[in-house]
Amino acid sequence: MRANRxxxxxxxxxxxxxxxxxxxxxxxxxxxxxxxxxxxxxxxKVAIFVNGCFWHxxxxxxxxxxxxxxxxxxxxxxxxxxxxxxxxEALEETGWTxxxxxxxxxxxxxxxxxxxxxxxxxxxxKEL
Ligand SMILES: [Zn+2]
Numbered sequence: 001m002r003a004n005r006x007x008x009x010x011x012x013x014x015x016x017x018x019x020x021x022x023x024x025x026x027x028x029x030x031x032x033x034x035x036x037x038x039x040x041x042x043x044x045k046v047a048i049f050v051n052g053c054f055w056h057x058x059x060x061x062x063x064x065x066x067x068x069x070x071x072x073x074x075x076x077x078x079x080x081x082x083x084x085x086x087x088x089e090a091l092e093e094t095g096w097t098x099x100x101x102x103x104x105x106x107x108x109x110x111x112x113x114x115x116x117x118x119x120x121x122x123x124x125x126k127e128l
Contacts, residue, residue, distance in 0.1 A: 011106040012038055012050045015113065022114045024121065033096065035087030044124035045096045048117065049084070053103045057081050061104050097124060 016039065019027065027048075031040035037047035053061040057077055066073050088098045097120055105113050 009050065009052070011052075011103045014110065015039070015048075015050060015101060015106050018110050018114050019117065022118060024114070024118060033094070034090035037087075037091070037098075041121060041124075044121055045094075046099065046117070046120050046124055047091050047096050048099045048101060049087070050101050050106070051084070051103065055080055056084055056102075058102045058104060060102060 016027070019025065019039070026043075027039045027041050029039060030036045031042055031047070033040065033042075033047065035047070035049070038050045039048040040046070051058065054063050055077070057063075057080070065077070084100070088100075091098050099117060099120060101113050101117075
C-alpha cells in the first residue's frame with residue numbers, strides 16, 4: 001500500500017482543474033498552516049483537504065477494513081481520523097474554514113463539490 005499523504009493524487013488534480021474552470025484559481029498548494037491543506041485560499045482562509053476514502057474512513061463509503069492484519073489497520077486508520085480532527089481544530093482556532101472533500105465526491109459529484117467551495121469563498125469574501 002502506498003503512503004496516505006501524497007501530493008498530486010488523481011482526485012486532487014481533478015478538483016484543481018474543476019476549480020480553475022469555475023474561475024476559482026488563486027489557490028495555493030500545501031500552504032504552511034497547521035495540517036498543510038492540500039488546497040488553500042490564504043486570503044479568505046479557506047482550507048480544503050482531499051481525503052482518500054479508505055485512508056480517512058469515509059462515512060459515505062464506509063469501506064470494509066482489510067481482513068488481514070486488523071491489529072495494524074484499525075489503530076492506523078483511527079489515528080488518521082484523529083489527526084484529521086486535530087488539523088481541523090487547529091485551523092478553525094486560527095480563523096480558517098475547513099472543507100473536507102472525499103475522493104468519491106470528486107468522482108461522482110464534482111459540480112456539487114465546486115459549488116460548495118464557491119459558496120464558502122463567497123461567504124468569506126463578504127466578511128473581509
Ligand atoms: Zn467515500
